[in-house]
Amino acid sequence: MINLFYKFNNIPKDHGPKNSHPTDRQKKFTLMATQFLITCKTDYEKILAREVALYNFTPQTKGQGWILAQANDETFTKENETQTIIPCFAHSIRENPIPVSASSVNSLTDELINLFTTNLGTKRITDSWAFQFSSSGSEQLIHRAKSVEKHWLDKLQKKMSRVAKLAREGIPFSASFAQGFFVHFTDFNQVFVSFKALSAGQQRMLMDPKSPSRSYLKLEEAFRIYGHEPKRNEKVIDLGAAPGGWSYSALKRGALVIAIDNGPLKDPVKLHYNMRHLKVDALKFTYDYPKPVDWLLCDILEKPEIILELLHQWLGNKWCNNFIINIKVGRNDPIVLLNKIRNYEDGLLPYCQSLHIRQLYHDREEITLMGQTK
Numbered sequence: 001m002i003n004l005f006y007k008f009n010n011i012p013k014d015h016g017p018k019n020s021h022p023t024d025r026q027k028k029f030t031l032m033a034t035q036f037l038i039t040c041k042t043d044y045e046k047i048l049a050r051e052v053a054l055y056n057f058t059p060q061t062k063g064q065g066w067i068l069a070q071a072n073d074e075t076f077t078k079e080n081e082t083q084t085i086i087p088c089f090a091h092s093i094r095e096n097p098i099p100v101s102a103s104s105v106n107s108l109t110d111e112l113i114n115l116f117t118t119n120l121g122t123k124r125i126t127d128s129w130a131f132q133f134s135s136s137g138s139e140q141l142i143h144r145a146k147s148v149e150k151h152w153l154d155k156l157q158k159k160m161s162r163v164a165k166l167a168r169e170g171i172p173f174s175a176s177f178a179q180g181f182f183v184h185f186t187d188f189n190q191v192f193v194s195f196k197a198l199s200a201g202q203q204r205m206l207m208d209p210k211s212p213s214r215s216y217l218k219l220e221e222a223f224r225i226y227g228h229e230p231k232r233n234e235k236v237i238d239l240g241a242a243p244g245g246w247s248y249s250a251l252k253r254g255a256l257v258i259a260i261d262n263g264p265l266k267d268p269v270k271l272h273y274n275m276r277h278l279k280v281d282a283l284k285f286t287y288d289y290p291k292p293v294d295w296l297l298c299d300i301l302e303k304p305e306i307i308l309e310l311l312h313q314w315l316g317n318k319w320c321n322n323f324i325i326n327i328k329v330g331r332n333d334p335i336v337l338l339n340k341i342r343n344y345e346d347g348l349l350p351y352c353q354s355l356h357i358r359q360l361y362h363d364r365e366e367i368t369l370m371g372q373t374k
């Protein structure tokens with residue numbers, strides 16, 4: 001079993017891009033907790049369970065879109081080894097989930113109000129705080145969660161209007177666990193409640209009707225998670241660019257883009273004044289400039305091992321400062337692939353100042369790598 005934690009020791013904290021989210025390995029889990037409910041895309045539960053096992057968690061139970069995992073003693077207890085990475089397939093991580101069940105909306109609402117007030121105790125809330133009623137699965141379950149949420153908020157409003165006014169929906173996307181009240185429905189009458197949760201940052205993005213393709217959504221989401229995006233006049237190389245959704249996203253930010261693809265680009269990217277299109281094979285393209293390009297974007301439709309080889313060249317030679325790479329996992333084993341990427345000896349990690357790996361909301365059988373080279 002690979003324990004990734006100790007490998008991240010002594011990595012300085014201040015090397016990420018300015019204003020970016022800290023790298024995953026800098027996110028500290030200083031926990032007394034031993035159990036987590038981790039959510040994921042539906043049908044990825046087994047993969048998530050295998051992934052967290054790599055990081056010394058013991059997966060226990062799973063349902064549609066969630067797993068429960070136990071942190072082993074050695075996962076967190078060794079001195080200076082409390083740093084971890086966010087699992088690629090996790091969407092949210094909830095600490096010490098408490099199971100609550102009740103057979104009607106009213107009784108469940110009452111149970112949840114009791115739990116909230118008991119946990120609050122004599123604490124005084126003066127700042128805004130987070131809450132979420134989520135579910136994975138069917139439309140009915142989503143509807144159930146919404147219905148209980150509404151009743152719960154109404155009751156809270158009646159009971160403690162000042163506290164209710166400070167409630168904000170959603171798990172805030174930040175480097176550390178947010179405190180709040182997080183309810184996840186795993187069945188009609190069964191929820192898990194946590195008072196601390198962490199979002200892995202995936203989010204449905206708004207489509208821009210002018211974009212030449214829907215792939216645009218992936219890059220927009222990746223910029224959000226990475227916390228950093230191309231600035232005006234920064235140079236971007238977009239490998240596998242056609243029809244141009246990713247280039248469009250960079251051009252919108254005022255970047256200067258070289259698109260590399262044998263296929264045709266579409267309007268409005270095609271004739272954009274900050275755009276150059278090279279109709280060449282991206283796998284054979286070599287970057288021959290004294291300074292690294294600010295951004296490498298790569299969305300080539302190719303096998304993962306070929307993209308990894310290409311990345312060894314780009315990141316190993318430091319041809320770029322920042323990178324966003326979409327890898328089409330297809331029928332390959334994603335865990336084998338993650339191991340190859342995160343391997344500290346011959347993976348991509350040695351080239352990286354920061355590396356975030358996620359299955360995005362807009363990814364299908366794909367994963368996205370975001371980071372900065374050393």
Ligand SMILES: C[S@@+](CC[C@H](N)C(=O)[O-])C[C@H]1O[C@@H](n2cnc3c(N)ncnc32)[C@H](O)[C@@H]1O
Pocket residue numbers: 212213214215216239240241242243244245246247260261262263280281282283299300301302
């Ligand atoms: C998923 S599409 C890219 C979509 C693009 N990111 C967008 O936002 O519109 C994959 C692209 O990879 C390109 N491609 C595949 N092999 C390539 C290669 N060896 N060199 C350059 N482009 C390649 C294809 O032509 C195709 O346009």
